[in-house]
Amino acid sequence: MEDVSRADMQKDPAEVAGMFDATAKRYDLLNSLLSGGNDKLWRIHMQRAVRPQPGERILDVAAGTGASAAPMAKAGALVTALDISQGMLEEGRKRHADIEFVHGSAEELPFEDDTFDAVTISFGLRNVQHPRAALSEFYRVLKPSGRLVICEFSQPPVNVVRKGYELYLGTMLPGLAKVASSNPEAYRYLVESIRSWPDQQSLSQWIRTAGFTRVAHRNLTMGVVALHRGRKPTEQTAAMRVARHAQAEEQAD
Template identity: 90%
Template sequence: MQKDPDDVAGMFDATAKRYDLLNSLLSGGNDRLWRIHMQRAVKPQPGERILDVAAGTGASSAPMAKAGALVTALDLSAGMIEEGRRRHPDIEFVHGSAEELPFASDTFDAVTISFGLRNVQHPRAALSEFLRVLKPGGRLFVCEFSQPPVNVVRRGYEAYLGTVLPGMARLASSNPEAYRYLVESIRSWPDQQALSQWIRTAGFTRVAHRNLTLGVVALHRGRKPTEATGAIRLARHAQADDQEA
């Protein structure tokens, strides 16, 4: 899929006001459960600096801010940011790209992104940026649509994506084209193992994932190495190279 950033931003601008409502409708209310799982995984602490990328209207940012974290909500869509500021005036919203984060290195204790990484034109470049802005030892959390590992579930999910979701979108949304894009972007997105490998390749350690809703969604996590763990990894790579030689 060609994901021009301006086209993606314009699509979300057009759906900003009803975006969260439609998400709840089209997911059968599971979007709220997915946000709860994300919140529990992050365990935001008072005073922590957290960057919520592709934050949209702030639905995932607000619970973390309520827990006392200092949340920065970043999004590419000006319409989403405008709506987010209206709903959550106490949260800092920033317009920007996940591929070129407007923050200094080693700034945040955690970076989160929910259902936004697959909308990035170069997702692996974004993962590298997430690593850069995290403090050593900082945490990454990626909640994203995925591929159900059980065949019968996967076939049922494909049927839902191909027939039910587009039909509901045509009835409920003023911009059903956006939801055709949603279906295509989910179908073309890599599975859990492939995304885990992308996260490792970006430089994260302790990479793992947990399936939600039978694998329709997966919650991935990783950590930015500290100087000590980074040195250990380099030593192991050097030892492996010596053995191969």
């Protein structure tokens, strides 16, 4: 059987799922260790950006064991947690009875158009084989005026911070993973995927290209992580954008 303990940068879905299956039981504990506890702070910022309301339908993609979905469910939202890893979903179901866990791909969401009030994804878009296709799917399943919130590793804009972070990724993180994890190869993938991920401006442009408006980002932990937001426009707003675009083309002619 092929070793799927570590996915490569082609991000084959089966390999990514296998890698997370192998780390599911200790995944959240290791995340907390390797992030120096900052993962809890990032989830607080995520929760504030989403602003979940009682009765809202929220989709958390690449939800893992439900660590990011749980606070939204506690706030009264009806949360669906989707992940490609069956191992992660099994762990999540054991921990969170108030969350619906669904197996599926971010690139082909098993939901109808205009279903959710908000779509969130924390540290998962980077693992999707075709992230721009996933962004289009997020747009499709959101209701008009629905909210998109993405929390993802990013590129620190200050040079000295960027160099210090690169040193951590290249030396300290692999050392910690080797001591603490039964699958340190998975954390080699983590380092490679962070290094190859686009910066804040590039991801913002991807979000705009998918059709979202009011796109903005906020750096967390000096840009090690960035919180991206967008809105699916209402039909009226979308029609106005099309009309403005057509008018601009006429004037250019």
